[in-house]
Amino acid sequence: MENNSQKQAGDRAARDRRQRVQSASIGMLVLKELAALGGRATLTALAAQLHENPAKVHRYLASLMEESFVTQDAATQQYCLGPQCISIGLAAMRVADPIRLSEPSLVRLRESLEVTCFIAVMGNHGPTIIRFEEPGLPVTVNVRAGSVMSLLWSATGRLFLALLDESRVRKLAKEELARAPADLRALLDLTDPIGQLQREVRAMGCATVKDTNLKGISAVAAPLFDANGHLCASLTALGATGGFDSSIDGPIATALRKEAETISAALGYVPDHAKVVSGCV
Amino acid sequence: MENNSQKQAGDRAARDRRQRVQSASIGMLVLKELAALGGRATLTALAAQLHENPAKVHRYLASLMEESFVTQDAATQQYCLGPQCISIGLAAMRVADPIRLSEPSLVRLRESLEVTCFIAVMGNHGPTIIRFEEPGLPVTVNVRAGSVMSLLWSATGRLFLALLDESRVRKLAKEELARAPADLRALLDLTDPIGQLQREVRAMGCATVKDTNLKGISAVAAPLFDANGHLCASLTALGATGGFDSSIDGPIATALRKEAETISAALGYVPDHAKVVSGCV
Known part of the structure; x- marks a missing residue:
């Protein structure tokens, strides 16, 4: 006792x-x-x-x-x-590595929405998939880890085009535009194809496409920002256009944006509206 | 009790x-x-x-x-x-402001060495004095807070020329060289005047001059580095050449370097040799 x-x-x-x-x-x-x-x-x-x-x-x-x-x-x-x-x-x-910090989000998105999702970063040939997750019944797509995405016709690429305003990104986009077939160019604005894409994505805060990059495939891409406020990766979900709601306020875009915000916060990103106004220095 | x-x-x-x-x-x-x-x-x-x-x-x-x-x-x-x-x-x-963090060092240098000392940062016209401290019996010099220093003939300027490898610094130095009188140009290397100055300062880790910028004045300048390893300011001491030891191992250069290292540490700077070798990411 x-x-x-x-x-x-x-x-x-x-x-x-x-x-x-x-x-x-x-x-x-x-x-x-x-x-x-x-x-x-x-x-x-x-x-x-x-x-x-x-x-x-x-x-x-x-x-x-x-x-x-x-x-x-x-x-x-x-x-x-x-x-x-x-x-x-x-x-x-x-140690704030976007790939490591995105892992739980990829699993949650795959399981809750049954969509294919991936992380892409800006490589020297364009936006490059570095981590790829598929649901139990995947949609067949010819992209995987290592694939370089179109800057002008994929949701992932448009996100980098709009939010990573670097000369090398603009150069790659112009080269891609110059060698694109007429039917793809016809999908873009006639007078200012690159500028118009950038304005649209910046206004929405994420990028969506429907059948432009891969036939029958829709996608939504949301930005991952680092502690300095720079775009460091995209979090993208894709699916067969028939069963995939790519609208900006749909359940997929909403869930994706929420996960992207969680990862950005873990990377030390503070959105502008949440920044403390400092009176010193 | x-x-x-x-x-x-x-x-x-x-x-x-x-x-x-x-x-x-x-x-x-x-x-x-x-x-x-x-x-x-x-x-x-x-x-x-x-x-x-x-x-x-x-x-x-x-x-x-x-x-x-x-x-x-x-x-x-x-x-x-x-x-x-x-x-x-x-x-x-x-909040790691080099001016605020240099204050105690300027006071210590003024009092222990009886020298004129100042902090300069790179302004748009060249290295600019932003904080100036004089001893009880000052040497008369025509520089003060707000003065822009020569990139090629002052110790302060040579420090920025060597350690701030930016195109605007090189441009300002070339302009200064082009309009300098022959007697000043004769003090520099004939074949590679700017490159030779840069190599000398980089080898020493600080810059010293004797009578080159101001007649009868010697000076020593030591670098202040920020957390990203960039030169953010110079800590400079000057005095009448007769009573001022501008040698690299003399008491003035030694004290100045020690104070500069203290300020850099407060700014979050970690010297290369002290950096932790990280095995991750």
Whole structure:
């Protein structure tokens, strides 16, 4: 039978462990709120933001300063995020790999929507599929990992064309346009084929096609952005046109956009409308 | 007189506070060591790196995961630095201002060496002084905050010329060379004046001049690097040639380089030789 004082000691040890880990969380919250205040703040402002008393916040700041996560500005006495935050931020960016982070999304999309889906990045010959997932009953398509997609007639390609405004992308698009057969060119705007595609995709925030790249196939592509706000990959779903709703507000585009936003957040991307307006520097 | 049980309670409260803050430090150490391991590691590897038992490290990781500082890779079970690390890293980079961070160094240099010293950044007309500190008995020079320095004949300019390899810098240097009088051009290499200056400065890691830019004035300039390894400013000291040792191993160049390294570290710069070799991605 358990001795009462042993039980008390056990309870105390468990409470101790909880409190310690809770304290680690408070340290993290101090960093988070300091970042939310633009990376620098007075003790008073930071304590108010945290709803904690300044003496307690001050103790945590002292400990964060010891590890160089926080520095104090000699002139203004403000606390600033320090060089150690930059180090772990850079290390986090190096491991923020869109392929690894997309894995769970590809599985969810395949299972919930029964669609073929893939991740493509910009390769030196054009948008290139690097990870490909098929449902139990796949639609037969002649693309797979390694395939380079058309910049002008695939949803994936149009996404890169519109959101990766680099000279090499424009050059590849012009070359593709110049050597395309008349029937494909007829599908694009006559006076400004590339500019018109770019404007459409930018307005929608993703790209959709129906039978333009592969006969009988529709597709939707949504952008993955990195911490610097650059397009780093596309998340694309495709299916037989008959059973695939490629409309911009349909269930496939909606699910795809949601997964793309989750991956972008994991890559450190902060959408413009969510950015903290910083008053400093 | 203090009551014994009150004293015990007071001791316990003080110990509690110490332990809590200590726990916050452990949370920070977990992040630091995870970064040192390349941003991702198994629990076993991380616990070994921290010299802690895995169960304890696991509790801290759970708390870091709650705040998105750490994520766990579903496929490999490895722990990775998460999106919140990227956010605070980006916020820290935004507030890492070379001017603010140089302030204590300028004061120390002025007081310990009795030299005039300044910070310059690359402006659109050339290297431009943005912060200027003079000792009690200043040497009279016709430069001050706002002055644009010669790219070819000042130590500050040569530093930017050698370490900021941008087309606009090369263009400005060529223009300056073309309109320079013959006596100044005679001070430079005859066959490759710009290339020779660049090679000399790159070999030394800083730039020194003696009477080339201002008559009777010597100067030493050391580089300030940001978290991306780019030259963001110069830290320059100058004085009357008679009493100013501009040699590369002299006390002024040594002190200047040491201060420049301190500022660069605060900006998040990691010298090449100190970089962690990461085995992932």
